[in-house]
Amino acid sequence: MDKSIDNFDDSLSLNEACERIENMDIRGAGRIARAVAVALKNHTAAFKGDSVRALSEHVRSGARKLLATRPTAVSLANALRYIVRGMDAMDAISVDEMRAKVMDLADGFHQRSLKAMDTIADIGAERIRDGDTILTHCNSTTALGIILKAHSEGKNIRVIATESRPRHQGYITSSALAEAGVPVELIVDSAVRYFMPEVDIVIMGADTISANGSVVNKIGTSQVALIAHEARVPVIIAAETYKFSPETLLGRLVEIEEREPQEVVDTRKLPGVRIRNPAFDATPKEYIDAVVTEVGMIPPTAAYNVIVEQFGPTIPIQQLLKEGE
Numbered sequence: 001m002d003k004s005i006d007n008f009d010d011s012l013s014l015n016e017a018c019e020r021i022e023n024m025d026i027r028g029a030g031r032i033a034r035a036v037a038v039a040l041k042n043h044t045a046a047f048k049g050d051s052v053r054a055l056s057e058h059v060r061s062g063a064r065k066l067l068a069t070r071p072t073a074v075s076l077a078n079a080l081r082y083i084v085r086g087m088d089a090m091d092a093i094s095v096d097e098m099r100a101k102v103m104d105l106a107d108g109f110h111q112r113s114l115k116a117m118d119t120i121a122d123i124g125a126e127r128i129r130d131g132d133t134i135l136t137h138c139n140s141t142t143a144l145g146i147i148l149k150a151h152s153e154g155k156n157i158r159v160i161a162t163e164s165r166p167r168h169q170g171y172i173t174s175s176a177l178a179e180a181g182v183p184v185e186l187i188v189d190s191a192v193r194y195f196m197p198e199v200d201i202v203i204m205g206a207d208t209i210s211a212n213g214s215v216v217n218k219i220g221t222s223q224v225a226l227i228a229h230e231a232r233v234p235v236i237i238a239a240e241t242y243k244f245s246p247e248t249l250l251g252r253l254v255e256i257e258e259r260e261p262q263e264v265v266d267t268r269k270l271p272g273v274r275i276r277n278p279a280f281d282a283t284p285k286e287y288i289d290a291v292v293t294e295v296g297m298i299p300p301t302a303a304y305n306v307i308v309e310q311f312g313p314t315i316p317i318q319q320l321l322k323e324g325e
């Protein structure tokens with residue numbers, strides 16, 4: 001993949017990134033992680049002080065602001081973790097050297113993210129056969145990468161995309177597919193069971209995968225997976241390894257973001273009614289056939305191994321970013 005899949009450029013500032021992630025102009029777990037890396041790089045470049053300790057604190061304080069923008073996608077925390085741990089591992093060096101190396105780490109994460117999506121597209125496309133009908137939910141660039149790869153290989157495929165209430169990310173998915181020449185049909189979320197008999201494979205993305213193999217993704221993902229399971233349709237999750245959560249190894253639960261009621265309905269029309277708007281849900285591993293990562297197609301039960309191999313000993317992100325660490 002190249003940078004054109006993102007809706008921000010190399011000049012993205014820390015404040016701009018925070019604002020655009022919060023208001024969901026920059027959204028989707030992978031894109032959020034890449035935006036955070038670019039913003040932290042620019043924040044690092046702007047450091048004017050003269051001590052390594054002050055630079056370390058400058059990077060950490062920027063990272064804390066970025067961390068506070070959206071709670072569920074662990075990719076955000078993992079991008080910060082990658083950069084800050086790399087910074088902490090540096091031997092005593094000058095401010096200039098450290099600044100340059102932190103910026104390299106941010107670039108490294110960015111490149112790694114784009115490359116991971118290519119590898120996932122290659123691996124995932126192997127599972128798509130000529131003539132398949134694929135169902136996808138919400139808008140996952142990683143899942144879309146697989147579908148577009150299969151299409152570019154000349155496979156004759158058809159996609160059913162859910163609308164994904166309340167923010168309608170399905171519009172983004174369906175128009176991207178239509179633009180690429182992939183036959184696509186948009187359905188309301190509640191029509192998934194109606195159409196499942198026509199579906200050969202379900203492909204969705206992930207915001208976070210926990211150590212027990214549960215996949216946290218856009219609200220409704222677990223219903224899609226349950227319906228697919230009932231119909232014996234395989235469910236594939238496309239997720240880079242930085243979407244696995246090291247903190248779940250420490251017993252922490254993934255925080256599910258609940259957004260404003262106004263996204264669901266004009267609340268003035270329903271006085272006295274409490275509107276609930278969770279943005280994500282968790283799908284248990286039993287309803288997932290495989291997770292496609294850049295290190296291979298794995299069962300969800302292999303999440304523990306991925307976390308240990310990719311992240312080593314777990315330090316909670318809040319501790320890693322604490323002042324004076």
Ligand code: RUB
Binds near residue numbers: 029139140169279
């Ligand atoms: C987006 C969503 C996507 C994942 C994976 O939710 O649930 O499926 O983030 O996306 P939101 P990607 O719109 O609330 O951010 O594969 O692009 O990382």
